[in-house]
Amino acid sequence: MEDPRPTGSPLDAAADIADSHVVDAFKLLSNETRLAILLALWEEYEPFADGNTVAFSELLDRVEYDTSGNFSYHLQKLEGHFVETTADGYRLKQAGHRIVRAIIAGRGLADVTLPPTEIDADCTMCGEPLAIAYENEHLYTVCTGCGGKFSAGEEKPSGTVMGFAFDPAGLARSSAEEIFAASTFRAMQKFTMQMGGLCPDCSGPVDSSIHVCEDHDSDGICTNCGRRDEIKGRWVCTVCKNSGHGPPGDNLVLHPRVVAFYADRGVDIGYNTTDFETIVRTLELMTTHDQELVSTDPLRVRVTVRYGGDELRLVIDESMDVVDVEA
Template sequence: MTQADSPESPLSAASDAVGTAAEAFELLSSETRLAILVALWDAYDPFDDENAVGFTDLRRTVGMTDSGQFNYHLEKLTGHFVESAAEGYELREPGRKFVRAVIAGAGIEEPTMDRTEIDMDCTLCGGDVEVFYEDGWVYNVCTDCDGLWDDEEAPTGHLSKFQFDPAGFAHRSADEVYAAAWVRAFQHIYSMIEGVCPTCSGSVDRSLDTCSDHDESGVCEACGRRTALTVRFRCPVCKDWARGTMGVVAKYHPAAVAFYYDHGLTLQYGFNDVASINDRLERGVTSSEVLSEDPLTVRVTLALDGDELALDLAEDLTVLDVHEPA
């Protein structure tokens, strides 16, 4: 840890812990450099081959009269966030990614969405369902039962929560926000199932968490969830994460996708509305059982319209076997 009288800056001292991230934060600590990125972003068109901005035009847009000082800041960005070409300067992909994060809502005032009832019934008890937004998450809660999860950060009745950026609230009703959050969450977890972090492209650790003292009568006090088995995804690079039920992983498998499709229900297409989400949740019934403790093997059974499809999964969530309907 850096001492109070150390000449080393706190940000530099943190470099050992976060690697090049500290350098990036320090590089972007200048208002002028941020203004350069914004100006280049404003000139950027993904379908235009000519996105470069000349030095003089860029300096005038940023509002600096001292060309020497402006060149100093521009050179600091060039190579990582900005690319220099004969025609001028333009953003490189890391620069575009940074500005996208800001536009999506990072660091700006969060929107508010009070508890709002949506056109959905709780699949556990049939009660009314409400959604609200808090601290970057869209929460989905039942007003009548304990829900699926006992999360200290969520209220009683917690059914699900999805990460959602403030930009996603524009021109959307509560129903539309929930549906959009659902789509974003499943695309996020699909990438993690494939072992690729959707945030930083790092490798993802996949695991199966079991509760040995599980109480099946409701939300278990030991593990804080209704099901004894939970899948976990964690990126060791950027620490992005996700969790879900066994059914989430099983329904990603092509055999499950085909099974549902044959019964007139699509899993990975056309679910950007509450009615489609309702149809998916109400018609499909999922159950899990442990087949073997060592090695851990779990059978997930999907039931739909009187037919059943079963998939056997290993502890690392690999599908070992598929049992087609009889």
């Protein structure tokens, strides 16, 4: 039988799902020497330094390659895609930086886990202590007392309250509280970008939508959708398929009108990624954001933010754009 792949390459066979130049570029990385060149250039890179170039002879020594002719061949293969040539030597292009950063972050390179570790915060639903756990490149916040926000059938630890994608490098922080704060803040920023139509991974356009459980059980975890929230937002990048989901009412916490509402009342939800107390306070504020289905045609959801007896009401449409604000 004739091989349907023109070159017998599985990568070529998959070329119809990505631009051909992208597939060709990744072919170049299937060589140990070329990966070593990228890592060597990254090691010599210093942010904000002038030039950041490495001479050919120095790069040859760093990689410890014996034959300059063969080494030059591999280097030329990387030029234009991942490496830039200057009069003073070689340096990484943005694409090269992205490849090395993925390696440094540990994405998919090791089965890193963290057993449930208690943090100094309590579940807003039952008052029992919270803990964090890490598996499958996600950091989960789990309640030690109740069933959390998801049904037992979900691929999440028992008692999960929330869970976000988080690179293994993020576990290098000194305490469980700092890890929790960094993961939560990163997720909040990611959701804010997605709600604004920008993919936080590839900068592509994002499609946003709202899904309403048509037969929602209001008491506890719904037997129909497996969640506590009747209304859920979804985000999908049209380029790289990066996705996210969550209650739109919670994820409006960093909307400018919401930030201003809290700031006018002396509450700064801030941008301190490792400030555990600020993150916990922000999450507590998010639990008071009520979301209500106003209409289905057109689809409208009202989010009510309350603090100190005052209210801010935002109406969002099916794309999660804020179309009306009432103070």
